[in-house]
Amino acid sequence: MTLLLEDVSKEFGGFTAVDQLSLEIQEKNIFGFLGANGAGKTTTFRMILNLIDPTSGSITWNGEKIDYRKSDLIGYLPEERGLYPKLKVQEQLVYLGKLRGMAKKDAQVELKTWLDRLKVPQYLDKKVEELSKGNQQKIQFISAVIHKPKLLILDEPFSGLDPVNVEVLKNAVIELKKAGTTIVFSSHRMEHVEQLCENLCMLQNGKRILQGNLREIKRSFGKKNLKIEADYDLSFVNQIAGVRKVQTYPGGVNCQIENEEVSQDILQALLGKGFIRKFELEEPSLNDIFIEKAGESYE
Ligand SMILES: Nc1ncnc2c1ncn2[C@@H]1O[C@H](COP(=O)(O)OP(=O)(O)OP(=O)(O)O)[C@@H](O)[C@H]1O
Numbered sequence: 387m388t389l390l391l392e393d394v395s396k397e398f399g400g401f402t403a404v405d406q407l408s409l410e411i412q413e414k415n416i417f418g419f420l421g422a423n424g425a426g427k428t429t430t431f432r433m434i435l436n437l438i439d440p441t442s443g444s445i446t447w448n449g450e451k452i453d454y455r456k457s458d459l460i461g462y463l464p465e466e467r468g469l470y471p472k473l474k475v476q477e478q479l480v481y482l483g484k485l486r487g488m489a490k491k492d493a494q495v496e497l498k499t500w501l502d503r504l505k506v507p508q509y510l511d512k513k514v515e516e517l518s519k520g521n522q523q524k525i526q527f528i529s530a531v532i533h534k535p536k537l538l539i540l541d542e543p544f545s546g547l548d549p550v551n552v553e554v555l556k557n558a559v560i561e562l563k564k565a566g567t568t569i570v571f572s573s574h575r576m577e578h579v580e581q582l583c584e585n586l587c588m589l590q591n592g593k594r595i596l597q598g599n600l601r602e603i604k605r606s607f608g609k610k611n612l613k614i615e616a617d618y619d620l621s622f623v624n625q626i627a628g629v630r631k632v633q634t635y636p637g638g639v640n641c642q643i644e645n646e647e648v649s650q651d652i653l654q655a656l657l658g659k660g661f662i663r664k665f666e667l668e669e670p671s672l673n674d675i676f677i678e679k680a681g682e683s684y685e
Pocket residue numbers: 398403421422423424425426427428429430465574
């Protein structure tokens with residue numbers, strides 16, 4: 387059940403929103419789409435779901451185009467949320483479940499399970515308009531998963547949620563993956579992608595600027611963050627060759643260095659100056675990697 391995008395482009399008028407994007411998304415994986423506003427994430431999702439046609443290139447799932455006949459196998463949380471405000475949660479979600487081929491009873495049972503799992507059982511018979519924005523989002527999430535899709539596409543699933551609810555939803559996504567769902571989601575919050583995805587793609591202005599396995603990407607970037615804590619003024623490390631940036635905080639500094647070897651020069655310079663409480667080389671965060679890659683593509 388591989389999802390395959392081959393040389394996919396989308397133009398609106400003369401503007402290229404997605405530019406020759408090729409990707410392979412393996413089944414039972416969580417795949418992250420990263421990119422700033424306007425990078426082309428939503429446009430890519432719409433093409434995958436066959437809601438809009440690519441200008442060129444092809445998209446297949448298990449060797450076939452996705453069309454309405456596969457809608458029972460697919461779940462989609464669109465960026466623009468769209469529930470009926472006047473309908474009660476139960477009426478609406480059971481109806482949507484039935485549209486996706488479920489028996490009424492099964493949809494009712496599944497809905498109750500999901501409301502419990504997302505910690506909102508009290509909303510079963512509430513009208514959607516009575517719910518807060520974050521809780522409406524949970525209901526919309528349930529509408530995307532109630533029929534147990536094989537492929538789940540989530541456009542910015544965590545936007546507008548408080549930190550506790552972000553965790554609740556993240557756990558739900560992890561459970562769905564364990565149950566065998568292939569999940570593709572977008573976010574411009576690097577930490578969400580970092581915590582959930584095995585594989586990811588970074589888009590900028592419609593172009594892929596990075597793609598691959600998260601662990602391998604991080605390893606290939608090397609450890610370029612160095613944290614030092616000492617009882618004396620560390621601002622002089624700024625002057626050492628290979629140090630790009632130094633951020634000072636009480637009791638220590640965070641340094642960005644060009645490569646791991648620079649850390650040894652810094653250590654040499656520190657020795658003899660006094661007591662060092664911490665000297666730690668850290669993996670780059672996805673945010674660091676994004677900033678570096680995004681910068682490169684402007685050069
Ligand atoms: N129907 C359309 N007509 C014209 N331009 C469009 C259309 N849809 C998208 N675009 C443009 O394509 C680009 C990519 O938009 P898209 O919504 O895919 O980005 P995104 O990565 O999802 O951004 P965001 O994080 O803000 O949702 C944007 O510049 C947008 O203005």
